Every structure is written in C-alpha cells, then in structure tokens.
Amino acid sequence: xxxxxxxxxxxxxxxxxxxxxxxxxxxxxxxxxxxxxxxxxxxxxxxxxxxxxxxxxxxxxxxxxxxxxxxxxxxxxxxxxxxxxxxxxxxxxxxxxxxxxxxxxxxxxxxxxxxxxxxxxxxxxxxxxxxxxxxxxxxxxxxxxxxxxxxxxxxxxxxxxxxxxxxxxxxxxxxxxxxxxxxxxxxxxxxxxxxxxxxxxxxxxxxxxxxxxxxxxxxxxxxxxxxxxxxxxxxxxxxxxxxxxxxxxxxxxxxxxxxxxxxxxxxxxxxxxxxxxxxxxxxxxxxxxxxxxxxxxxxxxxxxxxxxxxxxxx
Amino acid sequence: xxxxxxxxxxxxxxxxxxxxxxxxxxxxxxxxxxxxxxxxxxxxxxxxxxxxxxxxxxxxxxxxxxxxxxxxxxxxxxxxxxxxxxxxxxxxxxxxxxxxxxxxxxxxxxxxxxxxxxxxxxxxxxxxxxxxxxxxxxxxxxxxxxxxxxxxxxxxxxxxxxxxxxxxxxxxxxxxxxxxxxxxxxxxxxxxxxxxxxxxxxxxxxxxxxxxxxxxxxxxxxxxxxxxxxxxxxxxxxxxxxxxxxxxxxxxxxxxxxxxxxxxxxxxxxxxxxxxxxxxxxxxxxxxxxxxxxxxxxxxxxxxxxxxxxxxxx
Numbered sequence: 001x002x003x004x005x006x007x008x009x010x011x012x013x014x015x016x017x018x019x020x021x022x023x024x025x026x027x028x029x030x031x032x033x034x035x036x037x038x039x040x041x042x043x044x045x046x047x048x049x050x051x052x053x054x055x056x057x058x059x060x061x062x063x064x065x066x067x068x069x070x071x072x073x074x075x076x077x078x079x080x081x082x083x084x085x086x087x088x089x090x091x092x093x094x095x096x097x098x099x100x101x102x103x104x105x106x107x108x109x110x111x112x113x114x115x116x117x118x119x120x121x122x123x124x125x126x127x128x129x130x131x132x133x134x135x136x137x138x139x140x141x142x143x144x145x146x147x148x149x150x151x152x153x154x155x156x157x158x159x160x161x162x163x164x165x166x167x168x169x170x171x172x173x174x175x176x177x178x179x180x181x182x183x184x185x186x187x188x189x190x191x192x193x194x195x196x197x198x199x200x201x202x203x204x205x206x207x208x209x210x211x212x213x214x215x216x217x218x219x220x221x222x223x224x225x226x227x228x229x230x231x232x233x234x235x236x237x238x239x240x241x242x243x244x245x246x247x248x249x250x251x252x253x254x255x256x257x258x259x260x261x262x263x264x265x266x267x268x269x270x271x272x273x274x275x276x277x278x279x280x281x282x283x284x285x286x287x288x289x290x291x292x293x294x295x296x297x298x299x300x301x302x303x304x305x306x307x308x309x310x311x312x313x314x
Numbered sequence: 315x316x317x318x319x320x321x322x323x324x325x326x327x328x329x330x331x332x333x334x335x336x337x338x339x340x341x342x343x344x345x346x347x348x349x350x351x352x353x354x355x356x357x358x359x360x361x362x363x364x365x366x367x368x369x370x371x372x373x374x375x376x377x378x379x380x381x382x383x384x385x386x387x388x389x390x391x392x393x394x395x396x397x398x399x400x401x402x403x404x405x406x407x408x409x410x411x412x413x414x415x416x417x418x419x420x421x422x423x424x425x426x427x428x429x430x431x432x433x434x435x436x437x438x439x440x441x442x443x444x445x446x447x448x449x450x451x452x453x454x455x456x457x458x459x460x461x462x463x464x465x466x467x468x469x470x471x472x473x474x475x476x477x478x479x480x481x482x483x484x485x486x487x488x489x490x491x492x493x494x495x496x497x498x499x500x501x502x503x504x505x506x507x508x509x510x511x512x513x514x515x516x517x518x519x520x521x522x523x524x525x526x527x528x529x530x531x532x533x534x535x536x537x538x539x540x541x542x543x544x545x546x547x548x549x550x551x552x553x554x555x556x557x558x559x560x561x562x563x564x565x566x567x568x569x570x571x572x573x574x575x576x577x578x579x580x581x582x583x584x585x586x587x588x589x590x591x592x593x594x595x596x597x598x599x600x601x602x603x604x605x606x607x608x609x610x611x612x613x614x615x616x617x618x619x620x621x622x623x624x625x626x627x628x
Binding site: 081099100 | 337339341342345388391394395396412413414415417418419420421422424425426428429431432433435437440441444445447448450451452454455456458459
C-alpha cells in the first residue's frame with residue numbers, strides 16, 4: 001500500500017469528483033444533484049480505493065467514482081423496480097419526479113460511467129465492468145422470479161445475492177487491482193475476498209429487513225410485504241409444516257401484515273438463526289481470502305470491512 | 315464500397331447475430347426473445363453497414379448488432395417511460411410482463427452492447443457510442459420537460475430531435491466509418507449526413523403521429539394525448555390567436571380528445587404544413603451532405619435512405 005493512505009479522506013475526493021457534473025439542462029442537473037445529495041456508505045468505491053492502493057495512479061479516484069456511478073444507477077433503477085419511496089433516508093427520484101425520470105436519469109448515470117471508463121481506456125477494466133453491469137441486471141431479473149415464489153431454490157437465492165451485490169463488489173476490487181497491479185494472485189485474491197464480502201453484505205441486508213431496527217431508514221419487512229422471498233423467509237418456509245406453510249404464504253406479499261405474527265413465526269422456524277449462520281459462513285470465507293493477500297495494509301482493510309459488514313446494524 | 319454488397323442480406327446476418335443470446339435463465343431468454351421477435355426497420359444497423367462498407371472488416375456485423383442492441387434498449391426503456399402498450403405491432407414488454415422487467419431487460423441489453431463494444435476494442439468507437447448513449451438519455455429527459463409545456467422553444471424541440479434520434483443515427487454512421495476508414499472527410503461527411511437523416515426521421519415520426527394512417531401500428535395523436543409537444547402542435551400553437559390557444563391547450567394531454575376537432579385545428583393553424591416544410595429542409599440537408607461523400611455506392615445508399623425517410627408513411 002502507498003504510505004499514509006487515508007481511505008476516508010480519499011472517499012471525500014471521490015464524492016467531489018462525482019458531484020462535478022456540469023450538465024446545462026436544469027432538469028438533468030437538478031435530478032443529478034438530488035441523487036448525489038445524500039451519500040451512502042460507498043462500500044464499492046472504498047473497495048476500489050483499497051485494492052488500487054498498492055501503487056499510485058492518476059486514475060484511482062476516477063475509477064472509484066465510476067464504480068459509485070454504476071452502483072447509483074442500479075439503485076435508481078431498483079427504486080423504480082421496487083417502487084421504493086425512500087432511498088438513503090430521502091425520497092427516491094421517482095417519488096419526487098416520476099418513474100420516467102428514474103429510468104432515464106439511471107441511463108444517464110450508467111452511460112456517464114461508461115464515458116469515464118473509456119477515458120481510462122484499459123480493456124480489461126472495461127470488460128470487467130461491462131460484464132458486471134450485465135450480471136447485475138441478470139440478478140435483478142432473476143429476483144423478479146422470486147416474487148411470491150415459495151418454491152425458489154437456495155441455489156437461485158445464492159445466485160441472486162452474488163449477481164445483485166457480490167458481483168459489483170468483486171468488480172470494484174478486481175478493476176482497482178487491475179489498475180495498479182499485474183500480480184495475478186493479488187488480483188484474484190482480493191476479487192474473491194470482495195465477492196464474498198458482497199454476498200455477506202446482501203445476506204445482512206436481508207436480515208436487517210427482518211429486524212425492527214428503525215435506523216435502517218425504511219420500514220421493516222419491506223421484502224416480505226413486496227412478496228420477495230429472501231433467506232429468512234426461505235429457511236423458515238423450508239423448516240415449516242403444512243399449517244405453518246399456509247401462515248407463511250399469507251404473510252408473503254401482504255402489505256398489511258401482522259408484524260408481531262411475522263416476527264414470531266419466522267423466528268420460531270429458525271429463519272433468522274439460519275440466515276445468521278449463513279452470514280457467519282460468508283464472513284469466514286471473506287476472512288480466509290483476505291488472509292491470502294500479501295499486502296499487509298490491504299489485508300487489514302479487508303478484514304476490517306468483513307468484521308464491519310457482519311456487525312453492522314444499518 | 316466492397317463489391318456486390320447487399321445491405322438487406324447483411325441485415326439478415328445482423329438479425330441472426332442479435333438473436334443468438336444464450337442466457338440460461340428462462341425469464342431472461344424469454345424476455346430477450348420476445349423483444350427481438352419482431353424486427354423493426356433497422357435503420358441504424360443499416361447506416362452502420364453502409365458506412366463500414368468501404369472496406370471489408372471482420373467486425374462489421376458485430377458493430378451493426380451493437381448499434382441495434384443500443385437502439386432496442388432505448389426503445390424498451392422508452393416504452394416504460396411513455397407507458398406505451400404496443401411496440402412494432404406487438405405488445406410492449408411492460409405490458410406483457412411488468413414495468414420492472416422493462417427497466418431491467420433494457421439494462422441487460424445496454425450492457426450486452428457494451429460487452430460487445432469492448433470486444434471490438436477500438437477506443438474511438440467506444441467513446442462515440444458511450445457519448446451517444448448518454449446524449450440519448452439527455453434527449454429523453456429534456457423531452458419530459460416538453461410534456462404539457464406549450465412554452466417550449468423551437469431550439470429545445472430541435473435539441474430533442476437531435477439527441478433522441480439524430481444522435482444515434484450519427485453515431486451509427488460515424489462508428490461504422492471509423493471501423494473501416496481513417497479518412498476524416500469521409501467520417502465527418504457521412505456522420506453529418508446521418509445526423510440530418512435522423513432528425514428528418516424524427517420529424518416524420520412526429521408528423522405520422524398526427525396522421526390517421528393506421529399502418530403505423532399505434533393509435534394516432536398519441537403524442538398529443540400524452541401531452542407531448544412536438545412540431546405540429548408547436549407550429550399550430552405559435553400561429554394561433556388567444557381563442558385557438560385555449561382550444562389547443564384543451565387538446566394537450568387529453569386522453570379522450572375529439573380527433574376531428576384536433577385534425578381541423580392543427581391543420582388550419584398550419585401545424586402540419588410547417589412541419590412538412592421542416593422535414594423537407596432536413597431532407598435537403600441530408601442530400602447536400604450525401605453529395606459530399608466521394609464513394610459513389612455509399613452516396614447512392616444515403617440518398618436513397620433520405621428519399622425513403624421523407625416519403626415513408628409508416
């Protein structure tokens with residue numbers, strides 16, 4: 001790692017870089033500013049900066065910004081897809097403007113990311129990010145099949161977690177590493193580590209949706225209300241008898257579900273416990289991969305992220 | 315031009331190439347097949363093939379397919395934005411599946427196009443297509459401002475026609491030329507020619523929406539019903555007195571508008587005639603640029619397209 005690197009400080013630079021969009025059309029600049037008004041955790045930009053930190057390079061901030069733009073574009077489209085009313089604690093784009101604005105500003109942000117990628121001009125980076133973007137859309141499409149589908153397999157749920165979330169974590173680390181290193185071992189280790197971290201992140205997201213914690217900034221049981229089968233419901237359903245199965249089906253996609261009934265049922269059927277075990281498993285995987293990273297500072301940062309991801313409550 | 319080139323035959327190869335998507339997920343392959351079931355005019359792929367026809371190149375079909383994929387992705391997102399029920403004579407994606415499927419399969423097709431672009435690996439082509447994609451989304455966003463906005467300027471309407479349609483026509487020709495030529499004059503002439511052709515195309519689209527021709531496969535006055543101010547309405551409104559302005563405003567965004575009243579009003583206020591004059595102007599511009607193209611066969615093809623675009627009634 002470069003000496004005295006401060007990732008949090010670097011993230012501020014990335015934030016500034018992203019906000020610097022000078023579109024002359026008021027509608028566009030207004031939408032753009034609104035979207036980047038509140039800043040998220042920037043996990044992916046962080047991963048990009050960590051993995052590219054092994055050497056100095058003029059495009060490190062640009063690449064991290066590209067990653068964050070790609071992620072934000074998927075979030076904006078997700079909000080249209082999920083019809084979510086809130087994102088990062090503020091009203092989502094399609095809630096303030098319209099669905100149409102959400103679709104189109106998402107496309108705008110996507111293509112802006114591609115323009116910047118082309119500027120960097122490394123074919124392996126372009127290839128990884130184009131493929132990751134394609135895989136994310138696949139993950140989201142497969143997830144639509146999980147709506148009200150109690151028969152979904154664990155294999156498919158894992159594919160969703162990987163494609164939807166793990167894939168961009170992986171690509172963030174891989175392209176960051178590609179930018180500043182040619183060491184195949186380093187590139188592969190940090191990519192695998194980030195992939196598992198992303199899956200862990202998604203599992204925790206699924207868990208948090210089943211928690212009563214209000215810090216998350218959105219109503220609990222949102223997935224359940226939308227009919228989205230995620231790990232907690234999956235495990236509870238798998239572990240249920242005919243009578244419980246009926247009760248679970250009644251909860252799925254029920255906008256006015258009885259919260260305490262849902263809580264009792266999913267907990268008693270081990271939905272939470274089994275999902276927590278799965279999270280632990282991916283935490284272990286992440287740590288194992290991290291241990292293989294030779295660069296001490298990078299290794300330390302990755303282990304820290306893994307621990308943070310496991311413990312996070314928002 | 316290469317000898318004995320048959321663009322219509324080549325378009326069949328492009329069509330096959332596009333349809334060859336081997337996604338293992340049923341939802342995805344089902345959506346994908348549905349979208350490419352009916353084939354449109356493929357104007358943009360045609361432009362790409364014409365402009366790249368000056369020399370043989372292994373990636374000519376791939377590039378034309380990329381262009382068609384990009385165009386189709388924008389169409390799928392457009393249908394979500396416009397809430398259109400029909401596209402190319404068949405029900406639109408979000409009408410058969412959901413809005414969410416429309417957004418996500420659009421993203422899937424966009425990123426597939428980017429994957430293929432990276433495979434071609436020419437930085438100038440990547441740059442042009444990434445920028446064109448970004449401009450298209452801008453055109454669509456600006457158009458949202460034109461909804462129920464009788465005060466829109468002719469300058470903004472022209473920007474919409476260029477960004478929404480002219481831009482990808484331009485990029486199709488430019489990248490096709492870039493693939494097989496380094497002659498700056500040729501690249502610039504055919505790009506400018508295609509740009510004007512695209513704007514002509516959009517003006518004709520606007521005109522056709524005001525025609526009673528049913529061959530178009532969608533209800534007439536769709537733009538008017540959606541509150542979209544296009545050239546015919548713009549000119550009629552500009553040419554109207556206070557009383558007519560009131561009547562025009564009543565028509566705009568009116569889902570149950572009186573068709574014969576709309577016809578009489580817009581025609582009497584020269585909305586159609588002025589738009590036809592504008593179309594003629596862009597036809598002339600296209601021909602003028604085409605005359606500057608030295609390659610005789612390419613010139614001939616471009617002039618043919620310009621004449622076809624002016625005369626088309628669907």
